[in-house]
Amino acid sequence: xxxxxxxxxxxxxxxxxxxxxxxxxxxxxxxxxxxxxxxxxxxxxxxxxxxxxxxxxxxxxxxxxxxxxxxxxxxxxxxxxxxxxxxxxxxxxxxxxxxxxxxxxxxxxxxxxxxxxxxxxxxxxxxxxxxxxxxxxxxxxxxxxxxxxxxxxxxxxxxxxxxxxxxxxxxxxxxxxxxxxxxxxxxxxxxxxxxxxxxxxxxxxxxxxxxxxxxxxxxxxxxxxxxxxxxxxxxxxxxxxxxxxxxxxxxxxxxxxxxxxxxxxxxxxxxxxxxxxxxxxxxxxxxxxxxxxxxxxxxxxxxxxxxxxxxxxxxxxxxxxxxxxxxxxxxxxxxxxxxxxxxx
Amino acid sequence: xxxxxxxxxxxxxxxxxxxxxxxxxxxxxxxxxxxxxxxxxxxxxxxxxxxxxxxxxxxxxxxxxxxxxxxxxxxxxxxxxxxxxxxxxxxxxxxxxxxxxxxxxxxxxxxxxxxxxxxxxxxxxxxxxxxxxxxxxxxxxxxxxxxxxxxxxxxxxxxxxxxxxxxxxxxxxxxxxxxxxxxxxxxxxxxxxxxxxxxxxxxxxxxxxxxxxxxxxxxxxxxxxxxxxxxxxxxxxxxxxxxxxxxxxxxxxxxxxxxxxxxxxxxxxxxxxxxxxxxxxxxxxxxxxxxxxxxxxxxxxxxxxxxxxxxxxxxxxxxxxxxxxxxxxxxxxxxxxxxxxxxxxxxxxxxxxxxxxxxxxxxxxxxxxxxxxxxxxxxxxxxxxxxxxxxxxxxxxxxxxxxxxxxxxxxxxxxxxxxxxxxxxxxxxxxxxxxxxxxxxxxxxxxxxxxxxxxxxxxxxxxx
Numbered sequence: 001x002x003x004x005x006x007x008x009x010x011x012x013x014x015x016x017x018x019x020x021x022x023x024x025x026x027x028x029x030x031x032x033x034x035x036x037x038x039x040x041x042x043x044x045x046x047x048x049x050x051x052x053x054x055x056x057x058x059x060x061x062x063x064x065x066x067x068x069x070x071x072x073x074x075x076x077x078x079x080x081x082x083x084x085x086x087x088x089x090x091x092x093x094x095x096x097x098x099x100x101x102x103x104x105x106x107x108x109x110x111x112x113x114x115x116x117x118x119x120x121x122x123x124x125x126x127x128x129x130x131x132x133x134x135x136x137x138x139x140x141x142x143x144x145x146x147x148x149x150x151x152x153x154x155x156x157x158x159x160x161x162x163x164x165x166x167x168x169x170x171x172x173x174x175x176x177x178x179x180x181x182x183x184x185x186x187x188x189x190x191x192x193x194x195x196x197x198x199x200x201x202x203x204x205x206x207x208x209x210x211x212x213x214x215x216x217x218x219x220x221x222x223x224x225x226x227x228x229x230x231x232x233x234x235x236x237x238x239x240x241x242x243x244x245x246x247x248x249x250x251x252x253x254x255x256x257x258x259x260x261x262x263x264x265x266x267x268x269x270x271x272x273x274x275x276x277x278x279x280x281x282x283x284x285x286x287x288x289x290x291x292x293x294x295x296x297x298x299x300x301x302x303x304x305x306x307x308x309x310x311x312x313x314x315x316x317x318x319x320x321x322x323x324x325x326x327x328x329x330x331x332x333x334x335x336x337x338x339x340x341x342x343x344x
Numbered sequence: 345x346x347x348x349x350x351x352x353x354x355x356x357x358x359x360x361x362x363x364x365x366x367x368x369x370x371x372x373x374x375x376x377x378x379x380x381x382x383x384x385x386x387x388x389x390x391x392x393x394x395x396x397x398x399x400x401x402x403x404x405x406x407x408x409x410x411x412x413x414x415x416x417x418x419x420x421x422x423x424x425x426x427x428x429x430x431x432x433x434x435x436x437x438x439x440x441x442x443x444x445x446x447x448x449x450x451x452x453x454x455x456x457x458x459x460x461x462x463x464x465x466x467x468x469x470x471x472x473x474x475x476x477x478x479x480x481x482x483x484x485x486x487x488x489x490x491x492x493x494x495x496x497x498x499x500x501x502x503x504x505x506x507x508x509x510x511x512x513x514x515x516x517x518x519x520x521x522x523x524x525x526x527x528x529x530x531x532x533x534x535x536x537x538x539x540x541x542x543x544x545x546x547x548x549x550x551x552x553x554x555x556x557x558x559x560x561x562x563x564x565x566x567x568x569x570x571x572x573x574x575x576x577x578x579x580x581x582x583x584x585x586x587x588x589x590x591x592x593x594x595x596x597x598x599x600x601x602x603x604x605x606x607x608x609x610x611x612x613x614x615x616x617x618x619x620x621x622x623x624x625x626x627x628x629x630x631x632x633x634x635x636x637x638x639x640x641x642x643x644x645x646x647x648x649x650x651x652x653x654x655x656x657x658x659x660x661x662x663x664x665x666x667x668x669x670x671x672x673x674x675x676x677x678x679x680x681x682x683x684x685x686x687x688x689x690x691x692x693x694x695x696x697x698x699x700x701x702x703x704x705x706x707x708x709x710x711x712x713x714x715x716x717x718x719x720x721x722x723x724x725x726x727x728x729x730x731x732x733x734x735x736x737x738x739x740x741x742x743x744x745x746x747x748x749x750x751x752x753x754x755x756x757x758x759x760x761x762x763x764x765x766x767x768x769x770x771x772x773x774x775x776x777x778x779x780x781x782x783x784x785x786x787x788x789x790x791x792x793x794x795x796x797x798x799x800x801x802x803x804x805x806x807x808x
Contacts, residue, residue, distance in 0.1 A: 001669070001673075001689060001690060002688060002689055003673075003674065003675050003676040003686065003687060003688060003689060003690075004674060004675050004686065005686050005688055006675070006686050006709075006710070006713070007686075007772065007774070007775040007778070008679075008682060008683050008684055008685065008686075008759075008761055008774060008775075009681065009682045009683065009710075009761030009764050009765055009774060010675065010677055010681045010682075010684065010686065010702075010704065010708075010709045010710060011360060011516060011681040011682055011709070011710070011761070011765050012707075012708070012709060012710045012765075013710060013764075013765055013766075013767065013768075013770050014358070014765055014766055015766070015768045016716075016768050016769075016770060017716040017719060017768045017769055017770075019768070020719075020721070020768045071714070071716070075716060077719075114717075115717065116716065116717050116719065117716070117717035117718050117719045117720065117769070118717065232723075235722075235726075284719050284720045284721040284722065285719050285720050287720070289720050289722045289725065289733075289735060290722070290725070290733075337733065337736075338725075338731055338733070339731065
């Protein structure tokens with residue numbers, strides 16, 4: 001009787017890339033449902049469109065590179081990119097924005113470097129930043145939460161589709177009536193105009209910490225993050241470092257001058273803080289690989305986000321912060337190499 | 345009373361499904377005699393033993409068939425049952441470099457299992473030097489897998505602070521040490537104390553993994569009965585590879601053994617429980633190392649169990665003793681599922697190193713060898729008990745950057761397989777590192793050779 005010859009270890013692997021990626025997608029489901037509840041179907045439609053753009057681009061480039069497409073398209077990594085990018089897009093955008101974003105993310109940030117595992121920058125953030133710079137008008141079409149006491153009617157599913165693909169809006173509604181600035185935007189503009197943070201925060205769009213509706217999305221993203229920690233998909237170092245890097249300076253400035261600086265609670269529950277800390281900065285490919293490196297990398301992202309939010313020209317700065325620190329990863333990894341066992 | 349309980353402070357390591365219950369539900373099967381014995385004269389690294397029998401000669405159980413070489417770490421080999429020497433020839437044997445032909449004494453057994461007469465069996469001597477010699481003559485080697493001659497290990501010049509008797513047995517599927525401790529705890533403890541005497545060790549820690557409750561109970565009772573103050577019992581966490589020599593030393597003492605050096609140089613001597621048992625057999629029964637407990641398990645064997653197996657038993661016969669193969673038997677592994685070697689066929693004999701034979705079916709082993717690219721998750725670095733960076737080592741092996749491999753400490757890789765099994769991209773890291781280590785060692789030898797040659801030339805030139 002002959003037996004197969006393979007090198008040790010023989011034990012089957014404990015996880016796989018598609019399983020890891022699927023877990024990331026699962027972790028985002030509660031937040032996505034909550035987002036849809038408050039802000040309409042834009043997120044889900046955007047996710048599908050980004051995914052189409054991303055998968056088509058991935059397939060096309062792989063074919064051009066003469067690589068097999070089946071395995072790469074089934075590893076769910078493009079879908080994770082699509083999910084993260086769709087969370088970063090405003091709910092009310094024409095269809096070509098998400099499709100283009102997905103294509104750019106995969107082409108410019110992933111395949112050009114050699115595909116999965118080779119990219120220096122986080123693909124979703126590259127896609128987002130390119131869109132933000134290229135199409136500033138479309139990229140500000142955010143909507144307010146649909147809550148009983150806010151006088152606002154969001155689009156129904158078919159109306160949303162109609163707008164996304166054909167640019168049609170129901171009679172007597174125009175885009176300006178549908179869109180509102182995000183809480184981060186309102187705070188930034190308000191402070192710039194000389195109003196105090198406390199006064200701005202008393203507006204109807206603000207809740208306990210951040211914007212209403214947004215807070216709940218942030219809570220559920222946090223929950224998803226806890227699941228990722230529990231499932232061993234991510235480790236705690238980066239999220240903790242990102243949040244510390246953001247909240248410590250926020251607390252210091254808000255303590256010194258509470259009128260002109262947003263509270264740490266507002267920072268935590270607004271914009272991309274939670275998503276960034278648990279889902280974006282933790283993308284292993286573009287993050288630092290050593291434990292000490294991850295602290296530096298995460299703290300750098302948090303700090304840069306605070307700086308860009310407070311003094312930069314865009315309302316949120318997390319995407320830029322992530323890309324800046326992505327570029328620093330090779331350096332960080334090099335100088336934080338751990339000591340080898342038994343070597344001094 | 346368990347004296348020490350160790351929570352996790354091991355670098356790296358992973359939790360793995362133990363897969364041990366199938367083989368621990370039955371008592372150790374004893375009294376098995378195969379029809380044929382294939383005894384390799386070289387059972388471990390170091391010089392081979394020298395055959396001292398003739399073809400056609402009748403040999404008795406316990407009779408020396410190959411004597412230990414006089415230099416280097418070597419140990420004798422004995423007939424593990426009675427019968428006739430039928431051949432002294434090359435036969436495929438599993439060595440540390442895989443299955444390769446090696447000189448073997450082939451015995452056809454007569455089924456009588458006739459022992460050497462009482463008078464022909466040497467009495468355990470009283471002087472330490474004679475005892476060490478007796479161990480070499482009795483073929484006693486480390487039964488944990490490294491099969492290093494025990495006498496050589498005990499003869500270390502550094503004074504022993506602690507003797508660690510390793511019953512951790514952390515690798516999946518293997519349960520031979522567990523069963524031995526359950527059934528022969530008194531002999532294991534007696535053998536441990538004998539080793540402690542030989543080392544003049546002030547402390548003897550028996551380390552057992554936490555999930556081996558019955559082994560812990562049995563050893564605890566046996567140790568209590570002995571009442572020797574040197575004996576301590578330690579429970580170690582069920583983490584692979586907690587039973588690795590360096591890992592166990594770190595776990596028990598908090599001390600890290602520096603790279604490239606051995607625990608014995610720091611006063612820590614590790615011995616496997618099987619070795620302790622063999623020592624006790626040697627002293628009490630005057631019996632050399634003739635058999636070892638082998639775990640036969642996996643979904644492809646009818647009756648998974650532990651068998652007291654005469655050394656030299658062809659694995660095929662051992663499987664037959666366990667009811668034979670079941671349909672779906674796909675891979676035959678000598679050793680555990682993490683570090684064991686896949687055998688091409690079952691015509692390979694059990695050696696002193698074979699602690700386990702797994703007959704694996706498709707669902708029990710990795711079949712698909714396709715890989716995804718590394719996604720830099722870093723789980724491999726977290727799992728690595730040697731605190732290496734498998735991810736960076738992978739890049740260096742791929743690009744053939746040997747200087748980087750050296751600075752990244754590839755030589756410290758213990759090939760435990762943790763990085764491999766935890767890698768979500770299913771990258772065959774361990775195999776790459778094994779090849780890399782071999783290449784590094786070859787380069788080192790070449791360099792030394794060239795330096796020697798250069799020195800010789802220089803010397804000659806100087807003379808002229």
